[in-house]
Amino acid sequence: MDAPDKFLKLRQENPELIYDSFSVISEGSDLKVKYKxxxxxxxxxxxxxIFRDCTLQNIKxxxxxxxxxxxxxxxxxxxxxxxxxPKIVIRAGNLTSEQKEFWKKIIYRGLGExxxxxxxxxxxxxxxxxxNGNGITFRPFExxxxxxxxxPVGGGKDSVVTLELLNGMKCVPLIMNPRGASVESARTAGxxxxxxxxxxxxxxxxxxxxxxxLNGHTPFSALLAFVSAAASILYYKxxxxxxxxxxxxxxxxxxxxxxxxxxxxxxxxxxxxxxEYIKKFISEDTYYFSFLRPLNELKxxxxxxxxxKHFSTFRSCNAGSKENKWCLKCSKCLFTYIILSPFLEDIxxxxxxxxxxxxxxxxxQVFFELCGLNGIKPFECVGTISEVNAALKKKISxxxxxxxxxxxxxxxxxxxxxxxxxxxxxxxxxxxxxTDNLLPDGFRKVLTENL
Numbered sequence: 001m002d003a004p005d006k007f008l009k010l011r012q013e014n015p016e017l018i019y020d021s022f023s024v025i026s027e028g029s030d031l032k033v034k035y036k037x038x039x040x041x042x043x044x045x046x047x048x049x050i051f052r053d054c055t056l057q058n059i060k061x062x063x064x065x066x067x068x069x070x071x072x073x074x075x076x077x078x079x080x081x082x083x084x085x086p087k088i089v090i091r092a093g094n095l096t097s098e099q100k101e102f103w104k105k106i107i108y109r110g111l112g113e114x115x116x117x118x119x120x121x122x123x124x125x126x127x128x129x130x131x132n133g134n135g136i137t138f139r140p141f142e143x144x145x146x147x148x149x150x151x152p153v154g155g156g157k158d159s160v161v162t163l164e165l166l167n168g169m170k171c172v173p174l175i176m177n178p179r180g181a182s183v184e185s186a187r188t189a190g191x192x193x194x195x196x197x198x199x200x201x202x203x204x205x206x207x208x209x210x211x212x213x214l215n216g217h218t219p220f221s222a223l224l225a226f227v228s229a230a231a232s233i234l235y236y237k238x239x240x241x242x243x244x245x246x247x248x249x250x251x252x253x254x255x256x257x258x259x260x261x262x263x264x265x266x267x268x269x270x271x272x273x274x275x276e277y278i279k280k281f282i283s284e285d286t287y288y289f290s291f292l293r294p295l296n297e298l299k300x301x302x303x304x305x306x307x308x309k310h311f312s313t314f315r316s317c318n319a320g321s322k323e324n325k326w327c328l329k330c331s332k333c334l335f336t337y338i339i340l341s342p343f344l345e346d347i348x349x350x351x352x353x354x355x356x357x358x359x360x361x362x363x364x365q366v367f368f369e370l371c372g373l374n375g376i377k378p379f380e381c382v383g384t385i386s387e388v389n390a391a392l393k394k395k396i397s398x399x400x401x402x403x404x405x406x407x408x409x410x411x412x413x414x415x416x417x418x419x420x421x422x423x424x425x426x427x428x429x430x431x432x433x434x435t436d437n438l439l440p441d442g443f444r445k446v447l448t449e450n451l
Contacts, residue, residue: 003118006214007084014039014083018133021092022072024065029053031234035072035092037079045079045202049227052196054234066138067230067282069093074223077107079205081114082213084127091133100130102277106270110219112260113252113379117216121256141283145238150174150195152228155181156316157304157336158243162291163189164307165450166241166443174231176224180324181315188310195235197227217379219265222274225288229278232286241443242290244271246434247297247383253376262379268293268436275438289438291447297339297383298391298429303450305343311352318380326353331366331378333357338370339383342394342426358405367407373414389415390426 001009018038025032031054037045049071072092080088095103108124115122149171153159163173163185173186173194186194209215221244228240244266251261264270268290275288292300304310316336320327327333337357341349350356357363368374371392372385382388396408404412439447 003214004120006212007118007120010083010214011086014043014085016087016089017076017080017083017085018089019072019076019092022068024068033068033071035075037076039079039083039085043082043204043208045204047075047079047202048200049075050198050200051231051234052198054195054231063139063141063143064230064233065136066140067226067233069138070282071223071226071230073103074106074219074226077110077222078201078218080107080128081111081216081218082205082208084120084214086127087129087131089131089133091135093135094132094137095130096137099277099281102273103130104128106219106222106265106273109258109261109264109270110222111216112255112258112264113262114214114216114218116253116255116260117379118214123256140281141233141286143285145232145283145285146170146236147239148172148237149239149241150228150231150235150237151241152176152224152243153182153186153194154243155179155183155185155314155321157310157314157340158245158292158300160185160189160307160310160314161300161303162241162243163191165303165446166291168446169442171241172235172237174228176227179321181313181321184313185310188313195231197231199223199227217262221263222265222270225265225274225278226282229282229286229288233283238285238287239440239443240286240288242266242271242288243292244290245292245295245297245300245383246432246436247387248381250377250384252379263381266290266381268434271438287440289440289443291439291443293437293439294434294444294447296387296429296432296434298387298426299432299451301339301391302343302430305340308348311348328353328355328357328360329363331370331380331382334363334366335370335378335380335382335388338388338391338395342391342398356405358407361406364407364410367411368414371411371414386425387429390429394426 020036020038023034031051034048108127149169151162151171151173153173153175173191175182175194176197248263248266251259253260278286278288317326317333319330369378370388
């Protein structure tokens with residue numbers, strides 16, 4: 001049975017998904033939150049999240065409950081996609097009509113890649129209906145927070161740049177499910193401590209995936225936004241400084257009447273919506289924004305290249321993340337290699353990745369996808385097609401009279417007859433600065449001083 005037929009069948013067999021409840025358990029200085037989503041009598045999901053070493057007095061007056069309830073709303077998307085029920089019933093809390101509109105959009109757009117890859121042609125209005133189930137309306141946290149900064153860290157080059165540039169402020173890294181690269185990035189940047197959060201998926205979801213239920217990409221960055229919002233209350237930090245760049249606004253393909261963007265929850269459209277939602281419904285004084293939003297991937301790569309101490313420890317590869325390595329086969333690895341290549345000597349690139357990726361003939365297909373010369377842009381957190389082409393042209397110009405590596409030679413042959421941008425686009429892109437951002441003045445000053 002193909003995915004669209006399976007989609008219809010599963011919706012018929014599972015007419016509603018229930019966000020039943022969340023429970024809060026104090027374990028010493030840790031806070032454990034367990035969620036319950038009911039798909040049917042036999043399919044009940046109970047994932048949990050743990051905030052390590054947090055301030056617990058806010059739990060007693062229930063001010064944290066709005067934040068925890070909303071984590072469940074976005075966590076639910078991971079479980080919703082298994083059956084894509086036409087109705088979602090919210091018993092764990094109560095949603096206003098404004099909140100319902102927000103959640104319908106953020107989940108639908110966040111599942112865009114999932115719908116595209118499964119060829120499920122639907123709309124925001126028809127995917128699911130949200131119904132309240134007589135739950136409690138949670139008040140947002142209303143107290144002022146100290147002017148301190150949470151920096152979510154994933155271990156890639158972008159969060160390294162944020163860690164380094166904001167080092168003079170009162171900052172603390174936030175790491176969810178810590179791995180080697182994320183911990184080392186914080187430590188190498190000079191941060192002795194970090195906020196540790198652990199998220200656990202219900203293993204039943206993996207079992208359903210193995211049994212052929214629907215599966216695909218979910219908006220992880222939106223989940224991180226709501227986890228960070230709860231952390232801003234629990235750890236008393238006003239600012240949440242993300243490291244999402246302007247390049248994340250470019251999508252991958254058009255389908256079902258909308259642009260499909262793997263990075264939708266990293267886009268400025270999503271950032272602005274999340275910022276407003278968090279302030280209105282979770283914590284009035286929490287300020288959610290992306291510090292790197294004015295910049296593109298090319299400029300961020302140039303800034304990262306100034307911090308050689310991170311070359312051996314950062315990792316931008318999702319496929320190799322569990323083993324803390326570069327897989328050297330995915331579009332993310334190749335993109336990172338490309339975008340850094342104009343700013344680093346080949347010896348430094350080889351030192352980071354272990355080989356010259358431009359010599360790998362097996363990467364030719366994904367290489368031309370990144371360039372926009374084959375298929376669609378890969379569904380990964382990669383920069384724009386124009387940035388890739390600008391970086392490649394600049395790198396080729398640096399070879400002077402020496403022979404080109406295999407992929408660059410093939411690129412030269414293709415681009416003699418195909419339009420991939422003007423020769424001077426490198427400097428134009430590198431100097432780009434988007435005014436579509438939410439940076440507070442103090443952060444804007446720090447960023448511009450480092451450009």
